[in-house]
Amino acid sequence: MKLFWKVLCALLLLVEAVMGNWWNLAAPNRPVQSSNTSVETFTTLHKESCHRLEYLVERQKQLCMLSDKMVQVIQTGAQQAIDECQHQFRNSRWNCSTVDNSTDIFGGVLKFKSRESAFVHALSAAALAHTVARACSRGELNECSCDARVRKRTPRHWQWGGCSEDIRYGEKFSRDFVDAKEDKDNDEGLMNLHNNEAGRRAVRGRMQRVCKCHGMSGSCSVRVCWRRLPQLRLVGDVLSTRYEGASHVKVVERKRGKNIRKLRPLHPDIKKPNKTDLVYLEDSPDYCEPNDELGILGTRGRTCNRTSAGLDGCRLLCCGRGYQTRVRDHEEKCRCRFVWCCRVHCEICRSKRDHHVCN
Incomplete structure (x- = not known):
């Protein structure tokens, strides 16, 4: 299964193995080993661990071996993407739940070429680009730093300065790493490549220009500006909206000297998706009932909102099974x-509140 998250699970294991051994060498109350031998030993261990990861293709192994810092950045991006996914889907039937002790972090849900899979791929590619670009500007990586190319522009009333975050490098790394395992000659690969790029564009399209005034007595005679990454929450909100409007597509092959495979709307009366839209090939599985094989927990026992007509409402979240109302004690600070x-x-004020739970 050519899934980014399967790779990330393996990388999380790598971080535990490599960093665990490193911290054993530099445990508290022991002198830090700073000799060349210790550094060389750690570097060799890190590269061997990357090479042994069976889920990585050759290009991903090369990127993994850049440095132990890069692996930490990838781990951070993975965790941020999971957290954001769970925030965006907190009121949905599938709430982006994860499965422990599995190389498929979302169970079998992403085996379906569904709109949920489209969202996860877009968000993961976006989170990795975002995290790498931020690490560059903070000086955490030797491979990159601030974006110097932005300073070549010559605006009228202000000038570039400061440290612009290098989204170009972040995108390049995300594209190089995430897309490496996708096969454009495969239907799923073609879909994933489209959604990966849509996620990265969601970050790039929301880069912000931030300026600081300089001059006598606050005259702002000179404004120094730089480019800053948007909050990942904003990117998640954008991709969540695109998830709701995702396009159901099919793969169309055309022969013009060589086979050209394109994604086209399933129904001809639907507009062709652009490069920022999310696309999916299959309908979603049933998230109402538990499915151990797919890692789906179902919605029984989930808290619902009795007065809401949205996804978090008892009627939709409970899948028509009804709900129970329980009275719970509630404490909060007051006066x-x-x-x-x-x-x-x-x-401390105490009160009783109704709590609605799906049957």
Whole structure:
């Protein structure tokens, strides 16, 4: 299964193995080994661990071996993507739940070429580009730094300065790493490549220009500006909207000297998706009932909102099975007041609240 998350699970194991051994050498209350031998030993261990990962293609192994810092950045990107996915799907029937002790972190859900798979691939590619670009600007990677190319422009009323975050390098690394295992001659690979790029474009298209004024008495005679990455939450919100409007497509082959494979709308009356849209090839599986084989937990026992008509409402989230209302004790701070000097004193107010749970 050519899935980015399968690779990331393996990389998480790599980080545990490599970094665990490293911290054993530099444990508390022991002198830090700074000799060339220790560095060479760690470097060799790191490269051997990358080489042994069976889920990586050759190009991914090369990127993995760049440095142990790069592996940490990839791990951070993976965790941020999982957290953002679970935030965006917190009220949905599939809430982006993960499976422990598995190389398929989302169970078998991504075996379906569904809109959920489209979202996860787009978000993972975006998160990796975002994390790598941010690590570059913070000086955490030797392979990159701030984006110097942006300074070649000559705007009228302001000038480039500061440290612009290098989204170009972030995109390049994400494309190099994430896309390496996808086969454009395969239907799933063609879909994943499209969604990966859509995720990266969601980051690039929301880069922000930030300026700081300089001059006598706040005259702002000179403005120094730089480019800053958007918050990943904003990217997640954008991709969530595109998930809702994802295009159901099919693969069309055309022969013009050589076979050309394109994604086209399943129905001719639907507009052709552009490069920022998410696309999917199959309908989603049933998320209402538990499915151990696919790692689907179902919605029984999930908390629902009785008054909502949205996805978090009891009617939709409980899949028509109904719900139970339970009364729970609720505590919160109340009647807070300032006490001289200098603290705030609050009382604890207790109340009973209805709690609705899916049958």
